[in-house]
Amino acid sequence: MSTITPSSFAALTPVHHIILDELVVSDPLSVLTLSRLCYKRVIPVLYRTIHSSPEVFRGLELEQGYERTRDALASTKALSIGGSTSIDTLFELGGREYTRVCHSCAKNPSACCSSSGYISTIYPRRYFHLFRFLERVEIGFSALQASRTYYLKRDRPDLEIDLVGRIGFQTPADLKGTIFHLDEYGVDYWHQVDTHLLYLNSREAVILLKGEVPNSEELVVSSDGTRVGRASFGRIGEQLHTAWPNGERLRVFVGARQPWETLNDYELHEYTITMALALVGYAENLTSRIESRRGWELENDHCKDEDSEDDEEDNDGSGDKKDSGGDDDGKSDGNSEGGDESERSADESEGFDHYEIEESDEDDEGSEDDESDEDDAHEESKPLDRVEIHFPLFDQVFIHMPEEGRQVVDALVRDGRMVLEEFDVKAVKELGERRWSW
Numbered sequence: 068m069s070t071i072t073p074s075s076f077a078a079l080t081p082v083h084h085i086i087l088d089e090l091v092v093s094d095p096l097s098v099l100t101l102s103r104l105c106y107k108r109v110i111p112v113l114y115r116t117i118h119s120s121p122e123v124f125r126g127l128e129l130e131q132g133y134e135r136t137r138d139a140l141a142s143t144k145a146l147s148i149g150g151s152t153s154i155d156t157l158f159e160l161g162g163r164e165y166t167r168v169c170h171s172c173a174k175n176p177s178a179c180c181s182s183s184g185y186i187s188t189i190y191p192r193r194y195f196h197l198f199r200f201l202e203r204v205e206i207g208f209s210a211l212q213a214s215r216t217y218y219l220k221r222d223r224p225d226l227e228i229d230l231v232g233r234i235g236f237q238t239p240a241d242l243k244g245t246i247f248h249l250d251e252y253g254v255d256y257w258h259q260v261d262t263h264l265l266y267l268n269s270r271e272a273v274i275l276l277k278g279e280v281p282n283s284e285e286l287v288v289s290s291d292g293t294r295v296g297r298a299s300f301g302r303i304g305e306q307l308h309t310a311w312p313n314g315e316r317l318r319v320f321v322g323a324r325q326p327w328e329t330l331n332d333y334e335l336h337e338y339t340i341t342m343a344l345a346l347v348g349y350a351e352n353l354t355s356r357i358e359s360r361r362g363w364e365l366e367n368d369h370c371k372d373e374d375s376e377d378d379e380e381d382n383d384g385s386g387d388k389k390d391s392g393g394d395d396d397g398k399s400d401g402n403s404e405g406g407d408e409s410e411r412s413a414d415e416s417e418g419f420d421h422y423e424i425e426e427s428d429e430d431d432e433g434s435e436d437d438e439s440d441e442d443d444a445h446e447e448s449k450p451l452d453r454v455e456i457h458f459p460l461f462d463q464v465f466i467h468m469p470e471e472g473r474q475v476v477d478a479l480v481r482d483g484r485m486v487l488e489e490f491d492v493k494a495v496k497e498l499g500e501r502r503w504s505w
Contacts, residue, residue: 149207161233304348347472
């Protein structure tokens with residue numbers, strides 16, 4: 068190494084920028100270690116994809132100089148969360164305060180009613196919106212397990228909501244997507260998926276589901292005589308989401324924990340029946356959601372038309388009053404100043420304060436806003452625009468659908484609202500780089 072001199076690299080001068088580009092992409096940490104002059108160039112690459120851990124946020128523990136880490140986290144595009152330590156770290160960033168976080172506070176933390184008196188055992192301050200340009204959150208099964216641990220605390224039933232709500236403190240309001248690994252004993256963790264979707268408000272969601280193929284002991288007979296699996300596949304019909312705040316698209320990839328080639332004919336047959344009934348159940352739920360939303364929109368439009376008609380009538384009436392008032396004014400122009408003075412003196416004698424009038428008007432406006440907010444609270448959730456479900460043995464599953472249920476599924480497919488496809492591992496790979504394989 069001692070024989071290497073700057074002149075030895077002279078021949079590489081024309082391509083040195085290409086070499087540096089490759090080094091920044093392939094090993095940004097080494098580049099940053101060798102040259103601090105590359106800091107601004109390396110940081111966006113180094114922090115583009117991170118896993119939530121105490122080490123990543125170590126710089127935020129500082130009383131001074133924490134700004135460098137905070138600014139670096141603004142470059143993060145993809146965040147993965149897995150395990151209790153990972154999810155607890157995000158909890159600490161928002162302030163470990165065991166007070167329930169409402170849904171509106173998750174996206175407006177500065178106005179949160181629980182923002183005072185927080186206690187964090189690690190960070191000297193509360194952090195909000197650290198990941199301003201985040202596009203995707205990947206939630207591993209171990210993170211869902213941690214959420215469920217909080218959910219099962221009987222003495223603190225709201226603790227899980229507080230936990231997930233504080234994760235929402237750090238993510239942008241227009242988060243593009245969330246990936247869930249619901250791949251082991253997933254039948255017990257649908258609730259956790261629902262809670263995360265409620266507070267993260269991502270436009271798209273991907274659920275990678277691996278379930279247990281049911282055997283005869285895991286099948287029960289429903290009231291209509293059909294068999295429903297207790298395993299994850301059977302829960303798709305009753306637990307898979309038809310809507311969530313800001314939701315537009317849902318993609319579900321279905322697989323089995325057992326290799327398909329190890330399943331016997333009986334097990335494959337039971338899977339197709341369970342999956343067929345689950346898809347029909349979900350299609351019926353989605354159709355019901357669409358019809359409810361359509362009914363709400365029609366009723367809302369009707370109310371708006373009635374309000375506009377009332378406004379027009381009021382305007383016509385006020386116009387007539389103005390005309391008659393104009394005639395009266397014409398008759399009493401000579402005494403107008405005196406009239407104003409007498410009116411003011413009358414008001415003063417009664418102790419009437421004009422400021423009180425303005426304040427009361429503002430209060431009236433506020434009450435109207437409250438009424439409109441109350442109306443919005445009753446708004447029927449907007450159903451998802453597109454739902455894609457990828458699952459094995461497509462043809463056999465479709466055959467086992469009940470005729471009436473198949474018609475419901477077909478209607479959604481024709482409308483473009485629902486897409487059913489044979490599972491293909493290539494489609495999973497197209498999701499991009501993920502921390503956990505599937």
